[in-house]
Amino acid sequence: MALKDFSVLVSVIMIVVMMVIPFPPLLLDFLIMLNISLAITIILVAMNTKEALQFSIFPSLLLLTTLFRLGLNVSTTRSILTNKTGGEVIETFGSFVVGGSVVIGFLVFLILVIIQFIVITKGSERVAEVAARFTLDAMPGKQMSIDADLNAGMISDKDARERRRKIEQEADFYGAMDGASKFVKGDAIAGIVITVINIIGGLIIGIVVHKMPVGEAASTFTLLSIGDGLVSQIPALLISTATGIVVTRAASDGNLGTDITGQIFAYPKLLYIVAAVVGLIGVATPISPMLTFPIAGIIAFAGYQMQRNLEQAEEHAETAAGEEEAEELKSPESVTGLLTIDPIEFEFGYGLIPLADKNQGGDLLDRVIMIRRQLAIELGIVVPVIRIRDNIQLQPDEYVIKIKGNRVAGGEIHLDQYMAMSAGIEDETIRGIETIEPAFGLPALWVNEEMKDRAELSGYTIVDPPSVVSTHLTEVIKNHAHELLTRQEVKSLIDNIKETAPAVVEELIPNLMTLGEVQKVLMRLLKEKVSIRNLGVILETLADYSPKAKDPDLLAEYARQALSRQITSQYINPGESLKVLTAGASVEKLMAESIQHTEHGNYLSLDPETSQKIYQMVLDQVNRLQQSGIQPVLLTSPAIRMYLRQFLERYMPDLPVLSYNELEPDVEVQSVGVVNVT
Known part of the structure; x- marks a missing residue:
């Protein structure tokens, strides 16, 4: 045990001993001066702390100092009543400080007690109680603010952990101060009671035990009792003041003296x-x-x-x-910093600032946090930090979404209106600004508050502006998830799976595949909106087939077949049948015959006329099904699925193309159309 730890334990034990064993007056004088010195030290430390947590031991220290004063009161009371003396310090306070007058001494003592009990202690107790309550109530908001700053890239993970720990410590501190302030209040009451007991008890003992005249007994013991009370109450007053200083300290960058001089003047x-x-x-x-x-x-x-x-x-x-700005412009670092490109950027005009401003009720930062969590569950990737900023070059109600510095989507938002989308039946009485829903390209109207209620009664789907933005942002990230999956992201995912499945990782990387080759396979899966959250199954499949095949496209097909249960549940609910378009025999034969095999990989080679025919047939069938309210899925054989998907993705990127091997055997498939070329 360290010497400082041992000294604290001994000090606590000595406080208990002080209450039981009589101490000589000289030792009492030393302990009284030690008590005064300790009180002065505590109030000076409280004044020089910048924030309450820098003096986090204060609640426990408050309890120990209160116990020390009470123990000292017991010892001095015993000495006064037994030996008619409490030591040189008490006699000095009783005679010199108050001029030897019982009345003056009692009034001074009473004023000190009133100041401590009614003013400082009561105020400190109330402030500690309110601070504890407000700190606990503010914790959820502060946690969300930290998450928002982390999501916006303003702080690192380490900074976020430190700020969360600080919030927890603040809640614990003010809760402890709320309880510890009760000890200060009790100490003030005890000081009054002990002084009264000393006066009455001293008068009785002086007359009965020491055979002193009434006047002499009253003068002697009253002065000693008042001196003892003053010696006790002055340190108590200092520590009570320190309590008030600690609990009333607001956040600042300086100590109390700096704040007072800096703010008052x-x-x-x-x-x-x-x-x-x-x-x-x-x-x-x-x-x-x-x-x-x-x-x-x-x-x-x-x-x-x-x-x-x-x-x-x-x-x-x-x-x-x-001068600093000029130096920064001259330095090479200022140019290097301009080369950094954020993976995802959301920029908006000044009219949309309330979306991201919490003071104006904006919750965009909170929604972005939820988007990242949602996509982690749905796609199995950690979406990079989304940089949110205003851009004065945009129109006031305009926003754009950028991926790696390039604009990929945008839209216009009317914050004072709602987006109304019909379920297929238009109501001509619903008036508004015609627009296109940005996420899915559906026709919609911007309607005001009054028209919103009428639109809801007419069966329209009503969406508020923040939901429009967050939905659009979510869909854009889904569509471009494969572009966001860098080698560094793949390494992080593999390091994470390595903790639970180290064997497959050690077998696959780098012996069978490089990190870049695994990245290409995962990118191909994400490009078709296949979640890679089940990374263990994907790596197991790659470990099985990579010795035989090196083409990332082919390996991605094997991975899709291994994820058949996941892909099936992605497009069909349990107990329902899957309505599909089927690639006819003529299309499959034409595709199979057009596959060219080279040493650099396989590709599809179709003449323009045939390509146009196939595309037109697929488009006609898809439009027919969409008009019937059916979300089309194109089903084909495993041999040509990859090539048919590559052929159609430029024109119909959202059309799912599945092979028979990617469906579970117990799924009921209902063909609602066949694509053939005549």
């Missing part, structure tokens, strides 16, 4: 008004100008000096800022 021109008022008091009242004019002069001179210092500081700050 932050407006030097106001000191001129103060000086004028003080001078006017000397002229308009019987108070002598000889008293008020020097004070007014000192205040006016202080205001002049502070105003001059502030102006010089502002000039120096402007000069330093200009």
